[in-house]
Amino acid sequence: MQMRHGERKGITAVFVFFATLVVISAVKGQQIPVVPGGAHFPNPSGASQTYSTTGKGIDLTGPFFQSLGVNGRTCGTCHQPSDGMSISAGNVQRRFELTQGQDPIFRTIDGANCNHTIDVSSLAGRSAAYSLLRTRGLIRIRIAVPANADYRITNVNNQYGCNESDVISIYRRPLPTTNLRFLSTVMFDGRESSPATGTAKILYSNYPDSLVNDLKHQSVDATINHAEGDGSRPTAAERQAIVDFEMALFTAQSVGNGTGRLDTQGATGGPKALVTQPFFISINSSVHPLVSAFEQPGGIVEGDGQFTPGRTALHGSSGSGCARAGHFQFQTDKYHRGRRYKRRRGGWRSRYRRRFLASRNLRPLPRYAERGESLFPHAFEHRYW
Numbered sequence: 001m002q003m004r005h006g007e008r009k010g011i012t013a014v015f016v017f018f019a020t021l022v023v024i025s026a027v028k029g030q031q032i033p034v035v036p037g038g039a040h041f042p043n044p045s046g047a048s049q050t051y052s053t054t055g056k057g058i059d060l061t062g063p064f065f066q067s068l069g070v071n072g073r074t075c076g077t078c079h080q081p082s083d084g085m086s087i088s089a090g091n092v093q094r095r096f097e098l099t100q101g102q103d104p105i106f107r108t109i110d111g112a113n114c115n116h117t118i119d120v121s122s123l124a125g126r127s128a129a130y131s132l133l134r135t136r137g138l139i140r141i142r143i144a145v146p147a148n149a150d151y152r153i154t155n156v157n158n159q160y161g162c163n164e165s166d167v168i169s170i171y172r173r174p175l176p177t178t179n180l181r182f183l184s185t186v187m188f189d190g191r192e193s194s195p196a197t198g199t200a201k202i203l204y205s206n207y208p209d210s211l212v213n214d215l216k217h218q219s220v221d222a223t224i225n226h227a228e229g230d231g232s233r234p235t236a237a238e239r240q241a242i243v244d245f246e247m248a249l250f251t252a253q254s255v256g257n258g259t260g261r262l263d264t265q266g267a268t269g270g271p272k273a274l275v276t277q278p279f280f281i282s283i284n285s286s287v288h289p290l291v292s293a294f295e296q297p298g299g300i301v302e303g304d305g306q307f308t309p310g311r312t313a314l315h316g317s318s319g320s321g322c323a324r325a326g327h328f329q330f331q332t333d334k335y336h337r338g339r340r341y342k343r344r345r346g347g348w349r350s351r352y353r354r355r356f357l358a359s360r361n362l363r364p365l366p367r368y369a370e371r372g373e374s375l376f377p378h379a380f381e382h383r384y385w
């Protein structure tokens with residue numbers, strides 16, 4: 001139903017109020033204690049809502065919003081209620097401007113395009129050092145190539161200086177810490193539900209305990225990697241509180257431009273409908289048993305519908321062409337180059353590639369090439385952005 005002009009204006013004022021409040025409080029380090037349950041956050045298509053099954057709105061006082069490491073960051077630094085528990089490039093840019101690039105999200109360890117060959121002593125230097133974060137909302141994720149990897153890094157072309165080939169720099173938008181009940185793997189590449197981190201694979205038989213335990217483990221690794229913690233925090237009680245907080249959150253679009261609320265007149269949009277949505281690992285989860293066994297043995301174990309590390313540890317789960325539902329990742333933007341493709345140079349594949357690159361504006365992103373070892377009998381090269 002089309003909203004009347006007055007109604008629309010009123011709602012917009014409330015949306016803007018919350019968006020600004022949360023971003024600014026994050027910037028200034030002041031905390032409002034709670035984002036009220038009914039809060040809508042504006043986005044280009046209307047607005048979204050995050051609902052907590054605690055029924056008390058989004059509590060901003062728990063360990064998720066506390067500094068557990070040494071560089072001033074909290075989980076909320078990169079998982080913001082106003083951005084669907086992730087970040088948007090537009091709001092990161094606002095934080096940069098409001099704080100002259102001093103907000104805790106701007107830390108060289110993984111907020112900068114690279115942690116060396118940068119100068120963050122001046123505003124211009126910070127603007128350049130954090131350009132991928134400011135303009136695309138990307139964090140640098142360092143993935144060590146495992147000793148027993150079934151691929152070899154053959155070339156790294158990182159224009160920001162992170163050209164190491166033993167630890168690969170991959171640039172990822174924070175995954176939303178909401179709707180986690182529907183996860184069949186934790187992290188883009190599933191590494192927090194795999195032997196790579198000593199965590200358990202999420203299966204129909206061990207869900208949801210495996211998911212909860214994996215998320216607890218993830219909260220410790222996140223504190224070490226993003227907040228430069230020493231591993232002592234979050235404590236067991238804090239881990240539990242973080243995961244309880246995360247698992248209670250559900251986010252969805254709540255208002256459409258021109259359509260109004262999406263949960264009225266019989267429509268089942270908005271976050272509350274997700275709470276009771278039936279969900280079963282390996283039945284309607286994003287990783288499905290019918291996925292082809294193409295990437296054996298590193299990618300998929302046939303029949304169980306779950307990714308294993310090795311190959312996927314580097315690329316993200318999209319390495320098998322099976323991107324996770326609802327998750328946006330730049331690693332999906334990849335271009336395969338192998339013998340089959342080279343023969344057609346100048347043909348439609350090259351034209352497609354040029355159009356593809358232009359449409360995604362991938363030029364600012366580093367590239368690397370990798371060659372499969374055991375996976376492909378005819379060594380096969382991929383290039384990734």
Ligand code: HEC
Nearest residue numbers: 074075078139141172173174175186187188219222223226
């Ligand atoms: C500097 C920014 C940053 C901070 C701080 C941060 N995260 Fe994240 N988070 C990310 C990024 C980037 C990813 C995706 C990384 C990947 O998959 O390799 C992510 C992924 C996640 C995921 C995975 C969700 C999924 O769908 O698999 C969870 C859960 C999570 N973070 C929780 C936390 C918690 C808990 C904390 C605090 C202890 C935290 N994060 C702190 C940036 C951050």
